[in-house]
Amino acid sequence: MRPYLALTRAMLRSALRYRITFLMGMFGMFFQLIALFAVWRVLLDEREIGGFGWAEMRPYLLIGFTCGMIVSSFTDWRMAYRIVEGTVSLDLVKPVDYQFARFAEIVGGIAAEVGVAVVLWAGVLVFTGPIALPPPELLALFALSMLLVVPLKFLFSYVAGLGCFWTHHYNGIRWTQQAVVAVLSGMMIPLALLPSWLATTAAWLPFAGVASTPGLIFIGRVDAAEAARLVAVQAFWIVVLWLGARLAFRGAVKQLTVHGG
Secondary structure: OHHHHHHHHHHHHHHHHOHHHHHHHHHHHHHHHHHHHHHHHHHOOOOOEOOEOHHHHHHHHHHHHHHHHOOOHHHHHHHHHHHHHOOHHHHHOOOOOHHHHHHHHHHHHHHHHHHHHHHHHHHHHHHHOOOOOOOHHHHHHHHHHHHHHHHHHHHHHHHHHHOHHHHOOOHHHHHHHHHHHHHHOOOOOOHHHOOHHHHHHHHHOHHHHHOHHHHHHHOOOOOHHHHHHHHHHHHHHHHHHHHHHHHHHHHHHHHOOOOOO
C-alpha cells in the first residue's frame, strides 16, 4: 500500500501547489450551481414539476453539484496528457498496478475537492437557509452512496482516458463524457423529468449512480428498501466497470507508440 499512499499524497500536494487553477475550476462549477438555482427557483415558484417542489429541488441540486465536484478534471487531464505525450511509458514500468495507481491519485485530489465543497455548502446554506436531513437509516445509505460515487466517477474518467491510446486526443472524449454523464446521471435535471423511456433506461445505467441515487436518497424520494437496492446497483456497476476497465487496459497498451516504436 505504501506506493499508492505516496501517489495519493503527491496528488494532494499537486492540487495545493496549483491551487489557483484548482480553485478556479471549482468556483466555475459553483457559478453553474448558482445559475441552476436561479432557473429552477423560477420554474418551481409556488408549483411542482414531476413531483419536485423547490424544497426538494434545492438539496437535490446541491447533491448533484457535490457529485460533480469530486473526481474533477484536474486528475483526468493529467492521465490523458501523459498518454498523449507518451510519458505514460514511465508509469507502465513502475512496480504498481496502473489502474490502482490512478485511483490512488484520484483519492488524493478528493481531499482538496471535499474541502472546497464544504465551504461552498456552508455559503449556500447561509444565504438560502437550512436543509432538512433524512432519517438515520436513509442518512447512512446516503453516506454509503456518496462513497460509491468516487470509484464510479473514477471509472468513467479512467475509461475515457484510456481512449487516448487510440485517439491521441482527449478534448472530444472529455466533452462527450461530460455531456452524457450530466444528462443521464440526473446531475442537472432529475431523471423523473426525462421522457419515460429515457428515464427508465437511465435509471439502470451506471450514470444514475453518480448523482440521481444519492440525491433521491437524501431528499427522501425512496424508502429504505429502495435506497438499499439503488446502492446495490451502484456497487454492481463499480464491479462490472472495474473489471471491464482492466480488459480495456490490456488492449489499450498495445496501441502505445513511443519514439515510433
